[in-house]
Amino acid sequence: MPENRNAFRSHPDLYMASSLPDAIAALAQRGERGQALAGGTWIMRAPVRGEAQDRDYVGLSRIDTLRELRRSDTALAIGACVTHAQLARELPADPAWEALALAAAKSANPAVRNTATLGGNLCAASFAAADLVPALMCLDATVEVEGTGGAERIGVEAFVERREAFVPGTLVTGVTIDRDAARRRISTHARLPLRRAGDYPVAIVSMSAQIGDDGKVLDARIAVGSVEAVPRRWTAMEETMAGRPLDDAGLAAKARLASAAFTGRDGVEAPGWYRVRVLPVLFERAIAQLRQGAGR
Amino acid sequence: MTVVFNVNGVDRVSVRAPMTPLVDVLRDELSLTGAKTVCREGFCGACTVHLDGRAVMSCITPLAHAEGCEVRTVESLAEDGELSPLQAAMEVHDAVQCGMCFPGMMMSLTAFLEATPNPSREQVKAALVGNICRCTGYERIVEAVLSLSGRFAAPEARHHV
Numbered sequence: 463m464p465e466n467r468n469a470f471r472s473h474p475d476l477y478m479a480s481s482l483p484d485a486i487a488a489l490a491q492r493g494e495r496g497q498a499l500a501g502g503t504w505i506m507r508a509p510v511r512g513e514a515q516d517r518d519y520v521g522l523s524r525i526d527t528l529r530e531l532r533r534s535d536t537a538l539a540i541g542a543c544v545t546h547a548q549l550a551r552e553l554p555a556d557p558a559w560e561a562l563a564l565a566a567a568k569s570a571n572p573a574v575r576n577t578a579t580l581g582g583n584l585c586a587a588s589f590a591a592a593d594l595v596p597a598l599m600c601l602d603a604t605v606e607v608e609g610t611g612g613a614e615r616i617g618v619e620a621f622v623e624r625r626e627a628f629v630p631g632t633l634v635t636g637v638t639i640d641r642d643a644a645r646r647r648i649s650t651h652a653r654l655p656l657r658r659a660g661d662y663p664v665a666i667v668s669m670s671a672q673i674g675d676d677g678k679v680l681d682a683r684i685a686v687g688s689v690e691a692v693p694r695r696w697t698a699m700e701e702t703m704a705g706r707p708l709d710d711a712g713l714a715a716k717a718r719l720a721s722a723a724f725t726g727r728d729g730v731e732a733p734g735w736y737r738v739r740v741l742p743v744l745f746e747r748a749i750a751q752l753r754q755g756a757g758r
Numbered sequence: 759m760t761v762v763f764n765v766n767g768v769d770r771v772s773v774r775a776p777m778t779p780l781v782d783v784l785r786d787e788l789s790l791t792g793a794k795t796v797c798r799e800g801f802c803g804a805c806t807v808h809l810d811g812r813a814v815m816s817c818i819t820p821l822a823h824a825e826g827c828e829v830r831t832v833e834s835l836a837e838d839g840e841l842s843p844l845q846a847a848m849e850v851h852d853a854v855q856c857g858m859c860f861p862g863m864m865m866s867l868t869a870f871l872e873a874t875p876n877p878s879r880e881q882v883k884a885a886l887v888g889n890i891c892r893c894t895g896y897e898r899i900v901e902a903v904l905s906l907s908g909r910f911a912a913p914e915a916r917h918h919v
Contacts, residue, residue, distance in 0.1 A: 473775035476759075476822050499820070503800055506779065506818035510799040519777065523823055547812075571888025572866065574800050576812040577819070659880070660887035 478521040482528065482608065482635065485520055490610045490631025492518040498633055500528075500543050500579040503570075504586040528581070528635060537638045542581030544636075546570070546594070549580065557755040558601075559639070561649035561668045565597035568653060570662060581634040584618075587626050587692075590727060591662045595622065596687030597651050599695060600668040601639050608635045622692060647672045648755040652748035653688075654740050656731055663688045664732045667696075667744040671703065671752060679703045684745075689724050689737040698723060699745065708753045717742035763824040765790065766834040776822035781805040783821055784831060792832035792861040803889035806862035807831050813869040815888070832861035835868065843906055844868055851902035859891045867903055876907050 476499060479485035489496040497517035499505050508515040522528055528543035531552045538559065540549065549566035553559050569575060570593075583594040584605060598605075598618045605621040607614050609632035616624070618637070649670035655661035666687035672680040682703040687693035698720045699713075706713065721741040726734025759776045762769065765788060772783050779798070784790040784807070793816050794804035800815040807816045808830040809823070835842040841849065844867055848854050863886065870877070870885040877885070882903045886896060 473777040476776035476820055478776070478822055478825070502820050502823065503815075503818050506777075506820060507799040510797070515777070521776075521820075521822055571801075571803065572870070572885055573803060573806055573813045573815045573888045574818075577800075577814050657887070659883035 474516055474519060476519040476521050478524055480524060482525055482633070485522055485525060486609060486631055486633055488520045489633060492520065493630045496520060496630055498522055498581075498585070500582040501545060501577040502582075503574055503578040504582055504589055522581070522633075533641075535641065537641050538644070539636055539638045540580055541636045542584075542634045543579045546575035546578050546580075546583075547572070549594075550575070556645075557648040558644040558646075558670075559649065560755060561597040561600050561651040561670060562594065562639075564651035565593040565653075565666075565668065568651070568655075568660060569593035571660065580637060584621065584634055584637070585625060590691050590693075590729075591666075591688040592693065593651070593653065593663060593666060593687065596666050596668040596685035596693040597649075598637060598639075599685035599693060600649060600651075600670040600683045601644060601647075602670075602683060603637045603639045605637055606635045607632050609633065619695065644670075648752055650748050650751040650755060652744045652751060654744055662731070665689045665737045665740050665744055666693070667741065667748045669745075669748040669752060671708070673708070677707045678705055679708065684748075686724065686741065689726050689741060691727050696720070708749055713749060714742060714746050717745040721745075759822065761821050761825045763827050763829055765829045766831060772821060774821055776820055778821045779817050780807070780809075780819040780821055780824055780829070781816035783824075784816060784829070790831045790833055793865075794858055794861065796858065797890075801888070801890070802859070803862040803866060804859050806865040806889065808865060808869060811869070811872075813866050830865075832864050835864060842868065844871065844903070847902040847906050848899065851898050851905065853898035853902045855891060855893045859889055859893075863889045863891070863899060867899075871903070871906060877903065879904060 477488055495518045499519040500522045522543055528541040530541045531544055532539045546566045546569050553563045583592045603618045604615050605618055647670045651668045653663035653666045668685045671682040674680045682700045684696040684699050686696050702716045721738055724738050726737035728734045761772045781793050781795050784793050793807055796802045796804040798817045800818040805817040806813050810827045866889050882900045
């Protein structure tokens with residue numbers, strides 16, 4: 463029984479940081495044993511995954527500055543501890559951010575969305591079904607990290623590659639999306655949950671595109687999530703889309719061929735081959751959603 | 759570490775480790791057994807409680823996150839023995855089930871109706887994505903919720919609908 467497995471085990475330490483400098487100092491002091499804890503939805507599930515929950519945790523949820531979503535003339539800045547629910551509520555309604563708004567509004571379930579954060583979604587490296595990460599990839603977002611050595615801005619794809627290799631004391635503080643670049647684009651997020659009402663996604667296609675006056679795609683950015691262990695760009699289809707209108711009849715066949723480049727991960731909810739099989743379908747859905755956005 | 763919080767209107771103190779799941783404190787220390795420990799991974803919703811008005815999974819909420827917060831459990835819904843409108847609707851629609859998933863459903867739906875007083879059927883189903891029932895299903899529960907449409911106060915204006 464889970465009750466017996468969990469109720470009497472000892473629990474690790476959690477230090478609740480009072481400010482960003484306090485959190486960075488606490489993480490640096492704890493060295494390799496330190497780990498930041500934001501909403502906690504991933505780390506608290508470690509025992510069920512059969513993983514040790516034995517790090518020295520530094521809690522971030524009392525740091526108000528990390529919970530802010532700010533819009534300036536040049537960028538949209540989202541704090542690392544903004545929850546999925548807050549993001550869905552506060553993102554300005556705009557086709558440019560639609561991919562991120564949909565990802566935030568549809569991920570997991572309502573109670574987890576109330577708790578799980580942007581920073582946690584970016585940093586939970588073994589959580590393959592993250593919704594926000596592919597959405598941020600298609601929006602060309604920049605991740606801001608801060609540590610004892612100062613602050614650094616990293617493209618989201620480079621961040622995902624490096625996310626398990628930062629020196630102790632490094633913390634994701636937020637994400638920025640360039641406002642002007644995003645304004646010229648439309649974006650969307652197509653995901654397949656096993657239940658129509660919602661669930662964790664079997665596969666995700668996040669897509670943004672800039673459409674020329676002639677109706678043809680100037681450039682597209684596509685990211686695929688939940689199919690493989692780590693989300694990544696689908697550059698083959700980005701190149702295929704360039705120069706074609708969104709209603710190009712040949713795109714679906716190209717997506718079926720190009721999806722063979724993915725190796726699906728097996729999971730209890732879906733085998734790997736199924737995730738790859740549904741990928742071209744999600745691609746078509748994303749295109750249909752983009753066309754609706756383009757028509758607004 | 760001492761955590762001070764308010765549960766169903768009563769100030770409480772716990773000295774359990776800060777990473778202790780909130781549900782264990784509610785059940786073991788405070789004898790509030792309405793929230794159930796089932797999946798312990800934020801998937802089934804049987805442990806749903808309100809933390810400062812937001813529905814959360816108390817199995818994956820560390821105790822430290824309740825510090826200074828108001829926690830509401832299913833035990834608080836019937837004030838002075840009077841069923842809440844949601845609870846009463848469940849009784850009228852004969853939707854009450856075995857009691858394992860049901861307290862969590864009540865907490866999820868109470869928060870949902872406060873934010874969405876006139877929900878569509880699809881919205882109700884989406885609100886229940888994190889509450890798993892393996893007994894009789896969801897249809898009578900959905901009907902009961904829809905019967906309450908318009909009986910809750912309108913929410914604050916939202917930036918994004």
